[in-house]
Amino acid sequence: MTAPLTIRTGPAGSRIAGVGSFLPRRIVTNEEMCTMIDSSDEWIQQRTGIIERRWASDDEPLSYMVAEASRRAIEHAKVDTDDIDAVIVASVTHLKATPALAPILAAELGLKDPAAYDISAACAGFCYALAQADALIRAGSAKSVLIVGAERLSDLTDKTDRSTAFLFADGAGAAVVVGSDTPGVGPVVWGSDGTQADVITQTEDFRDAVPAGRMPTLYMDGKPVFRWATTFIADAAKDILKQTGIEPEQLDVFIPHQANNRITDSMLRHLKLPEHVVVARSITHIGNTSASTIPIAMDELLTSGEAKSGQTALIIGFGAGLVYAGQVVVLP
Amino acid sequence: MATTEEIREQLAEIVNDVAGVAVEDVQLDKSFTEDLDVDSLSMVEIIYACEDKFSVSIPDDDAKNLRTVGDAVAYIERAQA
Numbered sequence: 001m002t003a004p005l006t007i008r009t010g011p012a013g014s015r016i017a018g019v020g021s022f023l024p025r026r027i028v029t030n031e032e033m034c035t036m037i038d039s040s041d042e043w044i045q046q047r048t049g050i051i052e053r054r055w056a057s058d059d060e061p062l063s064y065m066v067a068e069a070s071r072r073a074i075e076h077a078k079v080d081t082d083d084i085d086a087v088i089v090a091s092v093t094h095l096k097a098t099p100a101l102a103p104i105l106a107a108e109l110g111l112k113d114p115a116a117y118d119i120s121a122a123c124a125g126f127c128y129a130l131a132q133a134d135a136l137i138r139a140g141s142a143k144s145v146l147i148v149g150a151e152r153l154s155d156l157t158d159k160t161d162r163s164t165a166f167l168f169a170d171g172a173g174a175a176v177v178v179g180s181d182t183p184g185v186g187p188v189v190w191g192s193d194g195t196q197a198d199v200i201t202q203t204e205d206f207r208d209a210v211p212a213g214r215m216p217t218l219y220m221d222g223k224p225v226f227r228w229a230t231t232f233i234a235d236a237a238k239d240i241l242k243q244t245g246i247e248p249e250q251l252d253v254f255i256p257h258q259a260n261n262r263i264t265d266s267m268l269r270h271l272k273l274p275e276h277v278v279v280a281r282s283i284t285h286i287g288n289t290s291a292s293t294i295p296i297a298m299d300e301l302l303t304s305g306e307a308k309s310g311q312t313a314l315i316i317g318f319g320a321g322l323v324y325a326g327q328v329v330v331l332p
Numbered sequence: 333m334a335t336t337e338e339i340r341e342q343l344a345e346i347v348n349d350v351a352g353v354a355v356e357d358v359q360l361d362k363s364f365t366e367d368l369d370v371d372s373l374s375m376v377e378i379i380y381a382c383e384d385k386f387s388v389s390i391p392d393d394d395a396k397n398l399r400t401v402g403d404a405v406a407y408i409e410r411a412q413a
C-alpha cells in the first residue's frame with residue numbers, strides 16, 4: 001500500500017505588503033540620446049512619452065540594484081526578514097547564467113535559507129513572479145516571498161539603433177508578498193505566443209557575439225508589438241477584471257507595463273476606464289525598464305500620494321516571448 | 333453594402349477616436365500624414381480598427397500605400413466587394 005503523504009496548505013490568499021524601487025543615478029535626457037541617434041526630443045516624446053531615462057553605471061551592477069530595491073520594499077512592508085522564505089528575481093539582463101541572482105540577493109540581505117530562483121519572462125516578469133508568489137503562499141510552500149523585477153537593458157541596447165536606443169533603460173522594483181485571509185492578489189491571466197518570438201529578441205547568442213568581440217543587442221519590430229499590445233493585451237486586461245469580478249468603476253489605479261505611452265493611451269481607449277482611475281505614466285522619466293516598470297511605477301504612485309494604500313489596481317506586463325501576465329491587486 | 337460616404341463617415345469616426353482629428357476634416361482628398369497629422373503609430377491603430385469595423389484584412393504591404401482617406405475608403409470598398 002502506498003504510504004499517505006502529508007501535504008501543506010496555506011492561507012486563502014496573499015497580498016503585497018510593501019514595494020520598493022531603485023533607479024540608477026545617471027539620467028540620460030532625450031537631448032543626450034540625440035547625440036547617439038538621428039532623432040529629436042520632440043519625436044521621441046511624441047512617439048513614446050519618454051523625456052529621460054536612467055542608465056546604470058559600472059558601480060551599479062544588477063546585484064546592487066536588486067538589493068537596494070529589495071531593502072526599500074522590506075522596509076515598506078514592515079516584515080521581519082526571517083519570515084521571507086522565498087525569493088524570485090525576474091530579469092533578462094542577469095548576464096551570468098549561473099548562479100541565479102536570487103540566491104545572491106538573499107545572501108546580501110541576510111535571509112536565512114530561502115528558496116531562491118530567477119525567472120525569465122521579459123516585461124511580464126514581475127507579474128509572473130507575483131503569480132508564483134501568490135501560488136506558493138496559498139499552497140503553503142512559502143510564508144513570505146520577495147519578488148523583484150530588475151534590468152540593465154542598457155547593457156544589451158544598441159545605442160545607435162534609432163528605433164530602440166531611446167526606449168530601453170535600467171531600474172529595479174521589488175515587492176514583499178505575504179499571506180492574507182482577505183485576498184489582495186487576484187487570479188492571474190497569463191499566456192504566451194512563441195510564434196511571435198522574433199518580434200522582440202536578442203539579436204544573437206552570447207556564444208556567437210562575444211568571441212567576435214561584441215555584445216548581443218535587443219531587436220524589436222515595433223509595429224506588430226504595438227498591434228499585439230493594443231489589441232490582444234487590451235483584451236487580456238479586460239479579462240483580468242472579469243475574472244477578478246471587478247467592474248471598471250471599482251478600479252482605482254491602472255499600472256500597465258511602461259513600454260510606450262502611446263500603447264497606454266490605446267489600451268485606455270479600449271478599456272474605457274472611468275476618469276477617476278489613476279494611470280501610471282512613469283515611462284516619461286524611467287523609460288522602458290522591462291520587468292521592473294510595474295513595481296517602480298507602483299512605488300512612485302504610492303510615494304507621491306497619487307495612489308493610496310488599500311486601493312484596487314490593475315497591473316499587466318507584456319513583452320518578449322511574446323509573454324504576458326496581469327492581476328488585480330490591492331495596493332500596500 | 334456600405335456606400336463610399338458611409339465608409340468615409342465610419343473611417344472618420346475611427347480617425348477621430350485614435351488621433352483626435354475632427355470628423356469633418358477626414359475627407360477623401362486628405363493625406364493622413366500631411367493634412368491630418370496622423371503619425372505612423374496612429375496609422376497602425378487606424379488600420380486595425382478598420383479591419384475590425386469593416387471585416388476586411390489589410391496587410392502591412394497594402395497599408396503603407398494608403399496615403400489618403402480616399403485610398404483607404406477605396407481599399408475597403410474593394411476588399412468588401
